[in-house]
Amino acid sequence: MTIDAIEAAADRLKGRARRTPLLSSPFLDEIAGRRVLVKAECLQHTGSFKFRGGWSALSALPEAARAKGVIAYSSGNHAQGVARAAQTLGVPAVILMPSDAPSSKIDNTRAMGAEVVHYDRATGDRDAIGAALAAERGLTPVMPFDDPNVIAGQGTCGLEIAEQAAEAGIGGADVLIPCGGGGLTAGTALALEARAPRLRVRPVEPEGFDDTARSLASGRIERNEKTAGSVCDAILTPSPGKLTFPTIARLCGPGLVVSENDALRAMAAAFARLKIVVEPGGAVALAAALYHPAQFEGDAVIVIASGGNVEPALFAETLGRYGDGA
């Protein structure tokens, strides 16, 4: 992976992905004790950065593969990013989802023109079902993070951060990124290495799902004991990716870990002070910036708010519990 792949993805995404704003509030600066700049990827199409990777991957496919279609495994943001890109590009898309996925997510994915195929989470083998479907129909799998074109697409977020940080007068700073499989983390780190080497990426994860932080500490891929059971569902993965981890290990600073309550409180703060909707998994980097300021240095910090696809009931409950997140 090189910066050229990210630049090529940026060309394909031009006019298609949103250049999301870098937001700030003096109230957040005061909580953190330094400037806090928030890259609002929740405002990206489909409500998360995943649209970048989805479009990047699909737009790079040869015509024959586009005509046959793609398949993705996800009940979440990756599915929506791939489905929307597929719909706009006229590529058939199959999304393999557990049959107990929330009906709103199933409906949303169908509304974007994708075919939803269900499997039983307890008894079905997702990978086998997906492989059979792919073989039968000639579908190209689109992986959520271990795919060079997906990583390059997420890296376009890093190109924008490099430009926007310069406009905001930020020289050096840590860039905190919610980290699941590491596609956004690795892609952004590659972009910043080339365009703004004084911006250093640090992955942020929820407690109990800190596979990347532990992998960075040990120098090899570590796994989580579980892959479910956190409100930060968007960023729960078994381990960093085979493609993403070497880049993360080479370029990123130590991982940060926040509690679920920190993430929810940061969600409330983003509501009150930035007027954006962030999902819990998308709020972990902001949580680290606001509530763990001793974990890093410098007079500014950049965070990515990576997604905003949160159920209304959870959002409402969180506002009741944390008010303005101060």
Add this chain to the structure above:
Amino acid sequence: MTIDAIEAAADRLKGRARRTPLLSSPFLDEIAGRRVLVKAECLQHTGSFKFRGGWSALSALPEAARAKGVIAYSSGNHAQGVARAAQTLGVPAVILMPSDAPSSKIDNTRAMGAEVVHYDRATGDRDAIGAALAAERGLTPVMPFDDPNVIAGQGTCGLEIAEQAAEAGIGGADVLIPCGGGGLTAGTALALEARAPRLRVRPVEPEGFDDTARSLASGRIERNEKTAGSVCDAILTPSPGKLTFPTIARLCGPGLVVSENDALRAMAAAFARLKIVVEPGGAVALAAALYHPAQFEGDAVIVIASGGNVEPALFAETLGRYGDGA
């Protein structure tokens, strides 16, 4: 008022106000039966477009007036816009607020460095108290809408809409704007007259507070019977302004009126589909676009989401009632 005044305000605001994004969602397009483009002014500094007018007015003051300071009457978005602009420009600001204003608004305004002076809403004469203070200290009053520099500042939102609509491939369309005293409506209409004459502004108001719609219908300034008692508190004014109304009458199409429940439902839709926080008064234009599509024509509509300063409890309650606003 001419386009030159708006261009001059845009120069003063350059690098100071945010160029807010023009957002969209196919889900909203489907509800409305046409393309819906949402200018997210809730993402502006202080959570509303009012920062534009505040900065425009204060930055246009002569040095001597800046040194003495300014005074504004407001418990809401105008106060915050003026206070933030004053703080950044180093201008002393006095904000006259009713003593029963919500403590969060008082605290926010003070946190922006303004001096808050209270008056009793029942027994005090706000204008007399303000005039006495202004005379005593040599403060310059900054009016919420009937001030040419304020109108010019709000008009910079119209300059951005003209550019962004062209980028989005929109030729002609109605531009729906939440309307209180008419500063944003008049300023935007002036900007579009010069830069995108096929975009026609239409003011939107809540039921029972439709002074501008009635004034447009009768051709003279009409008044509301009451000026309180709606959840759309940000846009309740007694009547259109003396400065704003002639421009509105000359340039705008007929006014639109929506119910409080429409506004709340649109707030939920903006949460679910755009991932932005919009206050009820700021959501009336989106409400008209989504739930009153027969009131206008064309295959696209542009709306301004003018502010996002809503209490967490009301936001939470609304999500419980309307879910995704569909």
